[in-house]
Amino acid sequence: MKIYHQSRSETVIRALSDFGIEESFAQAAIRFKEHYHYHISPSTAARSTKNTAQQAMEYIEEKLSNEHAENQKDKEPVDKMVVELDGCEIRTARFVPGEDLKTTSVYNNPVKTKNIKWRDVRLGFVKPLNSESKTYTGKMDSYQAVVAQMHSAAVLNNMTSATQIIGIADGGNGLSEELKRQFPTMQFILDKSHLKDHFYETVEELGLNQKDRPGWVKPRIKAISEGDVETVMKKLEEQYEKNQNDRLKRLIGYIKRFYDSLNYENFKSMGYPIGSGEIESAHKSIPQKRLKFPGATWNPNSINPMLALRILRANDWWNEFWMQREDQLMAA
Incomplete structure (x- = not known):
């Protein structure tokens, strides 16, 4: 045995x-x-x-x-594939020598202290557009390494050079750029809820009271969703000329960065998801359920x-x- x-x-x-x-x-x-x-x-x-x-x-x-993914070449290719990627923080600890360099009384070993850090764990999935079956990948590593795993999972699921990739994620620094680099046929879609968050954070900085904030945010989000990004940008830039608010400037730069990723009504008409809720929910059931116990x-x-x-x-x-x-x- x-x-x-x-x-x-x-x-x-x-x-x-x-x-x-x-x-x-x-x-x-x-x-x-x-x-x-x-x-x-x-x-x-x-x-x-x-x-x-x-x-x-x-x-x-x-x-x-x-090498393993190459064995899938003889299978029927997928026309459209969805990829989503998101991160969550897990609490990590290492024992390191204390700054006071104290030692134990018996063996004179260094007295160690617990060094706590929150580390970003990145989780993604790939799936054919109209399929419920997902293949998950993830690790505590760079976007480059995690997206490379996702690319291999996509090949395992019969992605070819002709497959249209629909990528949904938030606006993390370097995230959309890395996804587009490794998936050249990608149409990237900025998670709509994250765009809303940026608008609400901006209007708070502008000093509007809480009751009036939705009246400022919702018409602008609606116009962007319908493809009228240019008009919204023009009005925001005019407002910035009158009020040199740093947060407003950041919002303008954010919209410019994702200019081609915001036409939500058009994406919905093609059957594409416009939010990364699926992968955010997967965080709760995959890494967080075991790795994020209280304490x-x-x-x-x-x-x-x-x-x-x-x-x-x-x-x-x-x-x-x-x-x-x-x-x-x-x-x-």
Whole structure:
């Protein structure tokens, strides 16, 4: 059975990983005892889950490699494909030597302090335009690395050079540019709710009271949605000449940057989504459900492997992953 001293069977490892990606490791140990009547410690659940998570990350990287994706060439190409990308922050911690350089009384080891940082985890998906089935990708990495994964997932889903890509995301610095660079046929659509947020932040800076703000924002959003961006821009620039407000200047620059991404009524008429709500909801069910427990902190090195396990589940690759592990074990 290939079970050695202090090792565990694949059935036990799978059960521990199953519990460990859904709940805290302490709760995973409780669930394991409840189902299998055998006591393990939370540290054992953590160690087993994290080892599996590392292998899951390697499995996904191999599955999304260009070599693997090339095998899909003989399948029927997709005419139109949607890609969405969004980020969320996960709390991470590292123990570092304290600034006062104190040492422990017995062994004179440096006294360490917990260095807390919030790190951006980026999650995306690709899917044919009229399909409900999505392929998720994600990691704590640069836009370039995350979008490269999305591109491989799109090829895996039969994207070709002729496929029209519809990309939806917010206006993060460099995000739309990277999406367009790696998906040259993309029609980028700026998430409409983020555009509204910029208008409301601007009108607040202009000093309008809360009751009057919708009357300033809604007509401008409506005009932009109907394709009349030029008129809105002209009026905003005239207002800026009278009121040299920095926030208003930023809004004008924001609209110029996404000038070709705002014709929402036209996009809707073609059946394109105009908001990134799907990927924002996926954040709650994929990374945040496990990695964002109240008060939880993670070693940065654990983020991508644990996220990979969550993505395996979301993509229905879970059984496939374990079957490959079993095949490798039997061949050893």
